[in-house]
Amino acid sequence: MDVMVSVKDGEVWAHDSGAPSGTGEDALPLVLLHPGVADSRVWDHLLPRLTQRHRVIRYDARAYGRSPAPTAPFSLVEDLIAVLDHFGVARAVLAGSSMGGATAVSLALRDPARVASLALVVPTVTGADEALSPAFMAEVGRLAQAGDVEGIVVMLRGVSAVRGTGDDAEVTDHLRSVVPAWFAVYPHQVPDPPVYDRLGELDVPCVLALAEHDQPGVVRLNETIAARIPGCRLVRLAHSDHFPSVRELDAVADVILDAYAAAR
Numbered sequence: 001m002d003v004m005v006s007v008k009d010g011e012v013w014a015h016d017s018g019a020p021s022g023t024g025e026d027a028l029p030l031v032l033l034h035p036g037v038a039d040s041r042v043w044d045h046l047l048p049r050l051t052q053r054h055r056v057i058r059y060d061a062r063a064y065g066r067s068p069a070p071t072a073p074f075s076l077v078e079d080l081i082a083v084l085d086h087f088g089v090a091r092a093v094l095a096g097s098s099m100g101g102a103t104a105v106s107l108a109l110r111d112p113a114r115v116a117s118l119a120l121v122v123p124t125v126t127g128a129d130e131a132l133s134p135a136f137m138a139e140v141g142r143l144a145q146a147g148d149v150e151g152i153v154v155m156l157r158g159v160s161a162v163r164g165t166g167d168d169a170e171v172t173d174h175l176r177s178v179v180p181a182w183f184a185v186y187p188h189q190v191p192d193p194p195v196y197d198r199l200g201e202l203d204v205p206c207v208l209a210l211a212e213h214d215q216p217g218v219v220r221l222n223e224t225i226a227a228r229i230p231g232c233r234l235v236r237l238a239h240s241d242h243f244p245s246v247r248e249l250d251a252v253a254d255v256i257l258d259a260y261a262a263a264r
Helices: 047-051 076-086 099-110 134-145 149-160 169-185 196-201 216-228 249-261
Strands: 002-007 010-016 030-033 056-059 092-097 115-121 206-211 233-237
Touching: 002 076, 010 076, 030 076, 030 099, 047 056, 047 249, 076 099, 092 099, 092 249, 099 115, 099 196, 115 249, 134 149, 149 169, 196 216, 206 216, 206 249, 216 233, 233 249
Parallel strands: 030 056, 030 092, 092 115, 115 206, 206 233
Antiparallel strands: 002 010, 010 056
């Protein structure tokens, strides 16, 4: 079921797969949170395996995919809460990639009762030092001021993708679709409170997937996040970059399902 969900001063597109037949009404839903380098289509290849046994909810953050651009200040974690409330979800398993991982962790610390377990895929967290170099970010800023969307795509492909070449069609499509979203959210997105120094407070089962071919700064950050979260299990994906759900489909599905199995 596709719906537009009302959030503060706006709306987001969301999809609810519904509960598979034979699933009890009290079964925990699984909520998928996409990265900043793709919209919720990044989960498309995973959905058949996940929806076989679980109710799966996913949505596009504002300006991404099928969601309208924001026109007023907004918070990613508050939008997640609004989506959960819309579907009547009091407690869920959260699976978040990169930016989506940061939102999942933020909610787990803000309202622990709503999060049964975490599956974090190449996650970021608020309050962490930038995983990408200042020189890289400065160049992205220069290209943004020039309105050079394709130049940004090329740069992102070079740091986010193993091959970093023009023949990587699926990753290129994801990147090309989200750069306009970055421009659209920049004036309106209000950062959620920093949690990097609070990771030790998490008391929820967690599985974190690290991509061996990701940027070194991201790899180091993921190692630190896993070490700071009590009991977090670290999984190293040997053949992935910042797009594990494209590169290692079955391994990412296993991480998510393992986190679901560990849910309290």
